[in-house]
Amino acid sequence: MPTIPPAESDWQTGKTLPECTQYMLEHEVACDVTFLLGETKEQVRAHKVFMISRSPVFSAMFCGPLAETQDSIPIPDIEPEVFRILLRYMYTDQAGFEADNVAGVIYAAKKYSVTGLSEACRQYLSDNIDVDNACAILHTANTSEEEVLFKNCFSYILENGEKCLQSSSFCEMNRQCVEKVIKADDLKACELSVWKALVRWAEAECKRQGEATNDENLRQAMGDLIYRVRFFGITAETVAKIITANSILSGCEKAGIFRLCLGAIDVFEPFSTKPGRSTMTTVCCDRLEYDPSDGWMCDRGWEDVISFTVSAPVILRGITLYGCENSHSQYTITTNIADATGSILLTDERKVDSSSDERTFDIIFQQKVELKSSILYTLTVLIDGDKTGSGHRGKTSVKVGDVTVTFSNCAGSDNGTNVNEGQIPSLIFETFP
Numbered sequence: 001m002p003t004i005p006p007a008e009s010d011w012q013t014g015k016t017l018p019e020c021t022q023y024m025l026e027h028e029v030a031c032d033v034t035f036l037l038g039e040t041k042e043q044v045r046a047h048k049v050f051m052i053s054r055s056p057v058f059s060a061m062f063c064g065p066l067a068e069t070q071d072s073i074p075i076p077d078i079e080p081e082v083f084r085i086l087l088r089y090m091y092t093d094q095a096g097f098e099a100d101n102v103a104g105v106i107y108a109a110k111k112y113s114v115t116g117l118s119e120a121c122r123q124y125l126s127d128n129i130d131v132d133n134a135c136a137i138l139h140t141a142n143t144s145e146e147e148v149l150f151k152n153c154f155s156y157i158l159e160n161g162e163k164c165l166q167s168s169s170f171c172e173m174n175r176q177c178v179e180k181v182i183k184a185d186d187l188k189a190c191e192l193s194v195w196k197a198l199v200r201w202a203e204a205e206c207k208r209q210g211e212a213t214n215d216e217n218l219r220q221a222m223g224d225l226i227y228r229v230r231f232f233g234i235t236a237e238t239v240a241k242i243i244t245a246n247s248i249l250s251g252c253e254k255a256g257i258f259r260l261c262l263g264a265i266d267v268f269e270p271f272s273t274k275p276g277r278s279t280m281t282t283v284c285c286d287r288l289e290y291d292p293s294d295g296w297m298c299d300r301g302w303e304d305v306i307s308f309t310v311s312a313p314v315i316l317r318g319i320t321l322y323g324c325e326n327s328h329s330q331y332t333i334t335t336n337i338a339d340a341t342g343s344i345l346l347t348d349e350r351k352v353d354s355s356s357d358e359r360t361f362d363i364i365f366q367q368k369v370e371l372k373s374s375i376l377y378t379l380t381v382l383i384d385g386d387k388t389g390s391g392h393r394g395k396t397s398v399k400v401g402d403v404t405v406t407f408s409n410c411a412g413s414d415n416g417t418n419v420n421e422g423q424i425p426s427l428i429f430e431t432f433p
Contacts (some may be wrong), residue, residue, distance in 0.1 A: 018092040021050060025091050033062075034072045037080040039085035043072070044080055046087055054090035057112040068135075078108050089117045097121065099128065103140040110144055122149055124139035129156050135177070142177050157181055161189035161277075165197035175225070183228040191233040191276045195243060198225060215247040222248075227263050233276010233370050236261040282317065283400040287407055288391025288425040290359060295325055296390040296423040298383040302414035304423050307378045310371050311404040312431075316346075318364040318381070322389035323354040330354070333386035337369050337423035340376045359389060360425060368430070379408055381424060394420045401431050 024047065026028065031045035051058035063067050075083065082104040085097050089109075094116060097105040106121035107373065108114075125137050140148035158181075164170060165181075173181075173337050178201055181187065182194050202221040203213045211217045219226075221317045226249075231239065232360055237259055244254045252273075260271060283383075324331075330353050337346040346369045354361055371377060396419055400407045405427065409418045412424050417423060 003234075012251070018094070021091040022088065025087060026051075035083065036072050036076075037078055037083050040058075040080075041074065041076075042080040044083055044087070050091050051087075055112045055114055057229075057420065062159040073078070077313070078111075079104060082108050086112065086117065090114060095120045095124075097124070099133070103136070103144075106140065106144050106146070114170075119344075122146060125149055126152055129430075131151055131160050131163040132167050132332070133169055133182075134160070134164050135167060135173050138177050139169075139173045140183075142174065154180070156177070156249070157382050158184055158187050161187040162193055165193050170197050171201050173201070175223075179225055179228060185274070185277070187277050189277060191230045192238060192242065194277075195229050195231075198222060198229060199248070219248050219250075226253075227270050227272060228272050229272060230272045230276045231257045232260045232271075232273050234261065235370055237370065243314060260417075271313060271349040283429050284320070285398050285400045285405045285427040285430055286425060286431060287395050287398055287405075287427075289393045290322070290425070291390050291421070294390050294392070295387045296322065296383075296415070298305060298331065298385050298423075300386055300415075301384070303412065304381045304383070304415045304417035305378060305410040305413035306417050306422060306424060307374055307376055307408045307410045307421075308427070309406050310373055311406075312402060314371050314372050314403055315430040316365070316369040316371055316427065317430050318362055318428040319424055320360050320362050320428065321383065322391065323358050323361050323388060323425055325387050328353070328355050329386040332387075333363060333382055333384075334382040335365070336364065336380040338378045352386075354388075361429065364428070376408075378412070379424065379427075380412070383423065388423060390421065390423055391425045392421045394418070394422065400429065401433055 006247070012020055015023070028045045031047055033046055033048050033051075035044045035046065036042070037044055048058075048062050052062055059064075061073075071112055078086075082101055085095070085101065085105050086108045093116070095105075102124055106118060106125075109117035109121060112340070122319055125140065129137055129152070134153055135191050138150060138153045138157060140146075160244060161181075163329050170178075178198070182198065187194070200217065202218040205221040206213045206217050209221075211221075231243070234243065234257060238255055243249070243257065245276075249257070256271060260273065319335065321333070330351060333349070335346070335348040336343050336344055346367055348363070348365050348367075352361060394407070395399050396407055398407075415423070
């Protein structure tokens with residue numbers, strides 16, 4: 001038994017019960033049990049009576065039919081610092097954990113059924129979720145079987161998906177949590193971010209397993225998780241530049257993903273064909289006002305052409321066209337997007353039914369077109385069918401969100417489309433977050 005320093009011989013005087021019990025714990029006064037904590041088997045001494053009074057597990061350990069008789073009791077799965085926090089709570093009702101050890105504390109509290117400390121940890125984690133620690137908390141909630149905490153944290157991650165995927169704590173999650181996050185339909189993150197996060201997680205997993213972080217081992221670490229990435233929502237250009245630029249994917253997988261990007265959704269079963277998720281905001285760039293006094297002839301094979309630039313990178317998702325002037329008509333619509341060099345970025349052809357009940361209708365492209373700032377793009381639309389409505393009083397410049405779209409005339413327009421009038425009233429963009 002440790003000797004009490006003379007200056008502290010009256011340590012009980014004027015003290016509360018928690019203060020006295022804490023003193024006995026910290027100074028090992030009359031301790032009667034020793035624990036060997038963690039892999040290092042560090043000794044921590046305590047008092048059976050306090051542990052029995054606060055924990056049914058310790059009560060069974062010391063008083064049950066199979067009571068512990070060893071002088072030193074090993075607890076290899078709990079670190080000394082965490083166990084001391086557990087003891088302090090049992091002695092004083094004071095938690096005292098911090099962000100970097102709360103995961104271990106909640107594990108210890110649940111293991112020994114110290115419910116008050118479990119609740120304190122749970123509340124602390126719920127109150128302190130942010131983009132940097134959300135994934136780590138989700139992992140803790142999963143391994144600790146904390147269903148309510150898991151649900152709250154999972155909702156937070158989905159809502160803040162883009163930033164949570166980029167956090168270092170994403171790489172700390174177990175496979176089960178990673179899969180749950182990246183397969184969620186309402187995860188607010190673009191598919192490229194999902195892919196990059198999965199690569200980073202695989203690198204961390206290789207290090208945890210003591211494996212080299214080469215492409216072969218990364219693919220092995222990913223396993224079936226790779227099929228949760230919705231490559232169908234990534235442009236073919238991005239796939240070529242980033243996704244298939246290394247040897248993580250096999251040749252067969254690369255071919256399958258390219259076919260997915262080109263719309264062949266039934267040819268490569270293992271990969272998801274769900275629409276890509278995105279944090280981008282869909283906005284409509286309206287450049288024309290409806291002109292009730294005029295119509296647009298669409299039966300002469302004339303192309304409507306307009307050029308434009310954008311002030312910041314955006315994705316062109318589609319266009320809006322004026323509908324028919326008759327009660328009902330069907331149109332064949334061919335759309336091309338070209339850059340300043342004349343390279344075709346998109347060709348889209350389809351048949352569309354139009355009703356006079358709808359003044360306009362949208363054409364949403366199957367393929368997203370990534371537009372860069374300050375580059376002149378040319379939009380060409382060939383509409384084959386009956387006469388449609390038209391627009392006038394066109395705007396040269398339109399600001400949508402943080403992006404300014406500037407329109408200019410194009411000599412290639414056969415049907416008279418220009419800045420002031422035309423058949424293409426709006427462009428549909430997705431703006432980057």
